Amino acid sequence: xxxxxxxxxxxxxxxxxxxxxxxxxxxxxxxxxxxxxxxxxxxxxxxxxxxxxxxxxxxxxxxxxxxxxxxxxxxxxxxxxxxxxxxxxxxxxxxxxxxxxxxxxxxxxxxxxxxxxxxxxxxxxxxxxxxxxxxxxxxxxxxxxxxxxxxxxxxxxxxxxxxxxxxxxxxxxxxxxxxxxxxxxxxxxxxxxxxxxxxxxxxxxxxxxxxxxxxxxxxxxxxxxxxxxxxxxxxxxxxxxxxxxxxxxxxxxxxxx
Amino acid sequence: xxxxxxxxxxxxxxxxxxxxxxxxxxxxxxxxxxxxxxxxxxxxxxxxxxxxxxxxxxxxxxxxxxxxxxxxxxxxxxxxxxxxxxxxxxxxxxxxxxxxxxxxxxxxxxxxxxxxxxxxxxxxxxxxxxxxxxxxxxxxxxxxxxxxxxxxxxxxxxxxxxxxxxxxxxxxxxxxxxxxxxxxxxxxxxxxxxxxxxxxxxxxxxxxxxxxxxxxxxxxxxxxxxxxxxxxxxxxxxxxxxxxxxxxxxxxxxxxxxxxxxxxxxxxxxxxxxxxxxxxxxxxxxxxxxxxxxxxxxxxxxxxxxxxxxxxxxxxxxxxxxxxxxxxxxxxxxxxxxxxxxxxxxxxxxxxxxxxxxxxxxxxxxxxxxxxx
Numbered sequence: 001x002x003x004x005x006x007x008x009x010x011x012x013x014x015x016x017x018x019x020x021x022x023x024x025x026x027x028x029x030x031x032x033x034x035x036x037x038x039x040x041x042x043x044x045x046x047x048x049x050x051x052x053x054x055x056x057x058x059x060x061x062x063x064x065x066x067x068x069x070x071x072x073x074x075x076x077x078x079x080x081x082x083x084x085x086x087x088x089x090x091x092x093x094x095x096x097x098x099x100x101x102x103x104x105x106x107x108x109x110x111x112x113x114x115x116x117x118x119x120x121x122x123x124x125x126x127x128x129x130x131x132x133x134x135x136x137x138x139x140x141x142x143x144x145x146x147x148x149x150x151x152x153x154x155x156x157x158x159x160x161x162x163x164x165x166x167x168x169x170x171x172x173x174x175x176x177x178x179x180x181x182x183x184x185x186x187x188x189x190x191x192x193x194x195x196x197x198x199x200x201x202x203x204x205x206x207x208x209x210x211x212x213x214x215x216x217x218x219x220x221x222x223x224x225x226x227x228x229x230x231x232x233x234x235x236x237x238x239x240x241x242x243x244x245x246x247x248x249x250x251x252x253x254x255x256x257x
Numbered sequence: 258x259x260x261x262x263x264x265x266x267x268x269x270x271x272x273x274x275x276x277x278x279x280x281x282x283x284x285x286x287x288x289x290x291x292x293x294x295x296x297x298x299x300x301x302x303x304x305x306x307x308x309x310x311x312x313x314x315x316x317x318x319x320x321x322x323x324x325x326x327x328x329x330x331x332x333x334x335x336x337x338x339x340x341x342x343x344x345x346x347x348x349x350x351x352x353x354x355x356x357x358x359x360x361x362x363x364x365x366x367x368x369x370x371x372x373x374x375x376x377x378x379x380x381x382x383x384x385x386x387x388x389x390x391x392x393x394x395x396x397x398x399x400x401x402x403x404x405x406x407x408x409x410x411x412x413x414x415x416x417x418x419x420x421x422x423x424x425x426x427x428x429x430x431x432x433x434x435x436x437x438x439x440x441x442x443x444x445x446x447x448x449x450x451x452x453x454x455x456x457x458x459x460x461x462x463x464x465x466x467x468x469x470x471x472x473x474x475x476x477x478x479x480x481x482x483x484x485x486x487x488x489x490x491x492x493x494x495x496x497x498x499x500x501x502x503x504x505x506x507x508x509x510x511x512x513x514x515x516x517x518x519x520x521x522x523x524x525x526x527x528x529x530x531x532x533x534x535x536x537x538x539x540x541x542x543x544x545x546x547x548x549x550x551x552x553x554x555x556x557x558x559x560x561x562x563x564x565x566x567x568x569x570x571x572x573x574x575x576x577x578x579x580x581x582x583x584x585x586x587x588x589x590x591x592x593x594x595x596x597x598x599x600x601x602x603x604x605x606x607x608x609x610x611x612x613x614x615x616x617x618x619x620x621x622x623x624x625x626x627x628x629x630x
Contacts, residue, residue, distance in 0.1 A: 092595030110285045117323070118285075118316055125315075138594035157282040157314040189314060 004031040006160060006192045007052060012061035014047050021047050023216030025061070034186055034193040035220075036203045039213030040233065045196045046086070048213065049162055052194075053083060066159065079107050081160040082153030086168070088145035090137040096123070096148050097133040103155045122151040127177055142169050150178075154185075161185075163195040167202055175199065179206050200243045204250035212237070262291040271302045277309030280317025288317060292324035297333055308339035394583045397590070401507065401514035409515055416519025420481040424523070425530055427480075428473045432531040435468055436460060436538020444547055453547055457554055458561035460539030465562055469531035470524075470570045471618055474577040477524055478610040482585040485516050486606035489589025490599040498590075513590070517582040524578035525571055532570065565630060573621055577614050584610040 007029035014022040021044035029035050039045050050056035052063055057072035064070065066077045090099050100119040104110070110118075120130055126147040137145055146169065153161060163182075167175040179202055185191055197203060203210060204223060211220045212234050219229060227238055227247070237243065262280065266273040274295055280288055297303050305321065325335045443456045489512055492498050498508045536558065543549040549557075588606040592599050 093597040108282065108285065110289075114285060114289060118319060121315065121319055136594065154315075157316055190312075 005029070006031050006066060007194065008062075008064045009048075009052065010062045012048070012051060012063065013059040014044060014051065014056070015059040020216055022051075022058075022061075022213075025213075025217050027211060027218050027220060029192060029194055031192055032186075032190060033208040034182070034195065034206055036207035036210045037194065037196040037213065038198075038203065038210055038237070040237075043213040045213055046164060049164060049194070049196060053081075053162065077160075079156060080158055081162065082156065082158035083162045084146070084149050084153045084164060084166055086164040088137070088142075088149035090145055090148055090152070092137050095134050095136055096128075096140070099137070099148060100151045100155055103152065107156055119151070119155065122154050123148070125154065125181065126151045127174070127181075143171065143174055146170065147174075157189070159190060159192060161191060161193045161195075163193065163197070165196055165198065167197065167199045175201070178202075182206055200238075200246035201249070204246050205253070262288055263295065265295060270300070271304055272297045274303060274305045275309055276305050276307045276321065277311065279311050280313040280321065282314055282316040285316050285320060288320045292320055295324060295328075297328070299333075301333065303328060303333060303335035305335065305337045306339050307337060390587055393590075394587045397509045397513050397586070398517065398583075401509035406510065409510060409518075412511060412515035413518045413522070416515050417523045419484075420477060420516075420520050421523025421527055424473075424477060424480055424527060428476050428527050428531050429534040431476060432464070432469055432472050432535040433538040435472060436464060436535035436540075437542055438538075439463060439468070439535075440539040440542035444542065454549060454553070454557060456547065457539065457543055457549065457557040460543075461536055461558045461562040462566055464535035464539070465532050465566045465570045467570065467618070467622075469535050470528045470573050470577065471614070472535075473527045473531040474524060474574070474581065474614050475611055477520070477527065477578070478581045478614060479607055481516075481520060482581050482607045482610045483603050485582065485585030486589040486592075486603040487599065489513075489586055490592035490602055493590065493592045494596070494599065508590075513586045516586055517579065520578040520582040521575050524581075525574040528571055528574045532567070569621075569625055569630060573618065576617060576621075580613045580617060581610040584613065 005028045007027070009025060009027040012022045012025040012027075013020070021042075025048070027048075037045050037048065047056055051058050051061075052065065052070065054070045054072055054074060054076045062069065066080055068077050070076055090096075091102070094102065097116070097119060100122055101115050104115045104118060108115070120133065123130060123133065128144065128147050128151070132140060132144060132148070137148070140148070146166065150166070153163075161182075166182075167178055170178060182193065182195075183206055186193060195202070195207065207223065209220060209222055210226045211218050212226060212229075212231075214231060214233050219226070219231060219234065221229070226234065229235065238247070262276070262278045262284070264275045264277075266275070272295065278284075295303065303325075305325070321337070325337065328335045440456050440460045443459045444453060447453050447455050447459075489498075492512070498512070501508050501511060540551075540554055543554050544551050585606045588602040588609075592602050
């Protein structure tokens, strides 16, 4: 059970005209792990996630999620995954409450009151106050929209969580609380997380393994393995002062526990 | 069903509830039934023993927690043991932080519909909205034409191409077909009076005075009215219009005036094409199936229709163009919040511009009749 593969990507090729973004990329995400996806601009982080979600048709390759083969624009295991898009991607014609209740209404028969309470619970979990419940997404700030989107992603108690730059645009308190929430959920629930992020604090603080997208492929390893890598770009990425400080801070936190 | 999630043991002073099975989202309905069946007598305390749990998630934990809250409201003490206390500390923390709003069904307020008052209020609101719209578009145009820049010329030419040149094929085809239909219908009636040759007069006069310009304008309203509203609307949603302002560019100058100017130039030219195509359609029927010779056709056209008729039609074109472009760009600029609003504004732009074209056409008809033109 422990090393069961939840997401399997085999020989993924994504070509756009002359530009080859992924050239035979293979990746396994194991059950119950938090995997950080890292890479420079244009290395295809979002393309990778979109391919896994069935939103992008790969040039070639086979992707399987929870045993189900993923096909372009065909429903995937929607009952079992939750996705946090980069901008939130809330439905603009629905209120906050309606946005979070929507998946629950789609996938269960529970009565209105229960649905309402569960949705409210998820909103509170992400640190929002219920005063936003009747607002429309256009009336919220970017950070609040993100939290609503997270609440929606968690609405169905998913087995897998996909996060695209979740802490981008959040203030330091919000970003820390987010990391804490993810850690809490992960520790207490059977949850596999794939997280695209540039936030080095999240990477060191939260992730079990890191997948670095380089040269059309991917280098996967634990934090220590990744830091030991000889690849020039990886060394540069983790060598910058920001990353060094984050590493040191995370190290201190771990020692302090 | 119920017993697969709970088993209840009544021990005089307390209820021992063995919690087991999968307390997860998928089973919430059944779990609520199960917890509702835990009904202690007054004076009894409840112990929830959770070692038998196979699986639990936040939804399931919530159902259990909710029941303990309900019991404590009734003055009944309950405790949870043998379980990851972490889950409940978590829920406790959230719920202490903010009370979960109880679901309130909307109260049905008995309201006597004030029909007359409502209608008058709506009329007033609509009127003032229209006046505001008029002011807004006038201001946009005037703002856009002061201190014109050279970029506007390029934008205007682009609009002439998009709204005019690209519309030629479709306008020509529809007016050609209408010419055919009009001639055909007229022929049927005029033959009874032995006045078949008057088909030519009818087609030629009606196309040049009315149908050519009206059809071209309606097609353009559909094509360009919606295009203007949608393009500008999306720019507003993407904050592109704001980006222009902070760069020192004037959106009225860059977006609105070129579109209006471009259409005012394009529609008269389209009208010419429409007139020719319409008359050609009539010719097809006249010469093709009514036995009127080509020469006879041309002579008849020259006899019945003079330049005044052509000018009457053409004079309407710039006005129609102004109406379409003003409504289209105005509605686009009014998009603020959502994709749904964008769709609504685009639809409104098309419907309103067509409506206003036809109203204007009727006014023109009255005017020209009075003037004897």
